[in-house]
Amino acid sequence: MAGKKLKSLRSRKFVKTVKKQLPWISHMITDEAAAREFNLTQMNIEPRKGSLCLACRGGRRLCGKPRCPALVKLYSLLKVRKRMHSDQLAGSSPPGIFVGRRGYPHVYAGPLVPPMLGETSHYDAPEEWLGRSVDEIVGFRTNLIRSKFRVNVTDLSENNRFLNRTLEMALSSTPVDAELTFQKKPSDRIFLDGTMQPMGPSAILKKMNVGSGNTDRRIEKAYRDHDLKAEQALLNLYLSDVPVSKIQRVFSVGAFGVKQQRRMVPTRWSITAVDSTISRRLIEDQVKDNTIINEYRVYEYNYLGNRFVVLLLPHNWSYEWMEAWYPGTSWNPHSRSIAVGGDWEGYRGRTKYASIGGCYYAVRLAVAEFLAAEHRQARVIAMREIHPSFLLPLGVWINRECIREAFHQNERKFNSLHESLAYIGSRFTIHMDDWIEASTLLKDSIHQKRIIDYV
Numbered sequence: 001m002a003g004k005k006l007k008s009l010r011s012r013k014f015v016k017t018v019k020k021q022l023p024w025i026s027h028m029i030t031d032e033a034a035a036r037e038f039n040l041t042q043m044n045i046e047p048r049k050g051s052l053c054l055a056c057r058g059g060r061r062l063c064g065k066p067r068c069p070a071l072v073k074l075y076s077l078l079k080v081r082k083r084m085h086s087d088q089l090a091g092s093s094p095p096g097i098f099v100g101r102r103g104y105p106h107v108y109a110g111p112l113v114p115p116m117l118g119e120t121s122h123y124d125a126p127e128e129w130l131g132r133s134v135d136e137i138v139g140f141r142t143n144l145i146r147s148k149f150r151v152n153v154t155d156l157s158e159n160n161r162f163l164n165r166t167l168e169m170a171l172s173s174t175p176v177d178a179e180l181t182f183q184k185k186p187s188d189r190i191f192l193d194g195t196m197q198p199m200g201p202s203a204i205l206k207k208m209n210v211g212s213g214n215t216d217r218r219i220e221k222a223y224r225d226h227d228l229k230a231e232q233a234l235l236n237l238y239l240s241d242v243p244v245s246k247i248q249r250v251f252s253v254g255a256f257g258v259k260q261q262r263r264m265v266p267t268r269w270s271i272t273a274v275d276s277t278i279s280r281r282l283i284e285d286q287v288k289d290n291t292i293i294n295e296y297r298v299y300e301y302n303y304l305g306n307r308f309v310v311l312l313l314p315h316n317w318s319y320e321w322m323e324a325w326y327p328g329t330s331w332n333p334h335s336r337s338i339a340v341g342g343d344w345e346g347y348r349g350r351t352k353y354a355s356i357g358g359c360y361y362a363v364r365l366a367v368a369e370f371l372a373a374e375h376r377q378a379r380v381i382a383m384r385e386i387h388p389s390f391l392l393p394l395g396v397w398i399n400r401e402c403i404r405e406a407f408h409q410n411e412r413k414f415n416s417l418h419e420s421l422a423y424i425g426s427r428f429t430i431h432m433d434d435w436i437e438a439s440t441l442l443k444d445s446i447h448q449k450r451i452i453d454y455v
Helices: 002-021 023-028 032-036 069-083 134-142 160-170 217-224 230-239 244-252 267-287 359-374 397-408 417-427 432-438 440-447
Strands: 044-047 088-093 096-099 106-113 145-152 176-182 189-192 202-210 296-303 306-313 318-325 339-345 379-386 412-414
Touching (some): 096 244, 106 176, 145 160, 145 176, 230 244, 230 267, 306 397, 339 432, 359 379, 359 397, 417 440
Parallel strands (some): 044 189, 318 379
Antiparallel strands (some): 088 176, 096 106, 296 306, 306 379
16 A cells, blocks of 8 residues: 555656656646657747747637647657657658758758558558548658658759668658668657648658668659650659559659759658649649630538538639638637738740748649639639638648549539539638639629620
């Protein structure tokens, strides 16, 4: 009995000590087991500068979300940390590759490897994530350990020791076993911030052994063709049913293009470049010459606090993407009013990068492939309403995949723009007048008369 009492006192003392060391997350420490997870000798926990997390501490819900997004990431990272006991790692890469952008053209790159062996392809396959919970998706992201080596993206002859093996992994169609040794144990640095995308721990590579993978013959063919331009390689692979996420991954390691012009591309840029290139080619080659639809159509899909609506109008090709962020959401954390923004293009396309970012091109790809499959063209206005229940940014993939899924749902057809807008207004929380005020193409469609209107 005395032994049990002493053990209980020790537990409380340990918890009290940890609370004192970590006062700003002390509300989370409720027992010895939880407290030990926050051992300061092994972890570096800090809020990002200017973050609400410092004032909120996960308990006051200053961001307006139903759950603390920072803690969702934190708990997921703690699970990963339990599997990382040293500076060595054995696991099966999905395969996944990450190329950073800081310090460009001298960046860090390397394979993404989870601390587990077996079937891990779903860890880096956004096309398979739709319908998953936030916790599952964050788990996929944080379980991928980012191994890093320094490379000059304009000179791929440097660091061949790691680069060639990374390229071998990228070409595989199945998970690749890898044994990694780091210069030191992967970092346990954790930023508690609700606006940053979840990512796993990282470490500098010291040694890497890679098992054999099953090379995707379609990708290998493009890789070995040193006269094939990168744009055509991307389109060929897409038309051969290679998932967009795989094309983005291999493009980022510099596997495509005329041999002397091949360059590594930071992952973030690679994602947008592939979405932009493929959608532009689809629009030019398979959409603009098609017959215009003869009715107004509305498609919609809801997911993780996001409400997506796509309006197709009987008009030559043009496209607009708009987002409305509620107060308390990632890109509108401090305002008390809803922030609506977007960008658009006419029949001749655009020459400048979209002001709203990579999501513009991700959605454009989903729209272009739908119209190409339908052998029709239309004016497309896609809208996304983001509520505080959307806990944290998960990547532009969510826009592409949700719009794709919206086109798989039952469509609503209307005889007039007025009827279609009335219906859309009933689906959104934000008033339709606010959408119209922020939209270029909606205002044009409402006020610009066409010859057919007088017939």
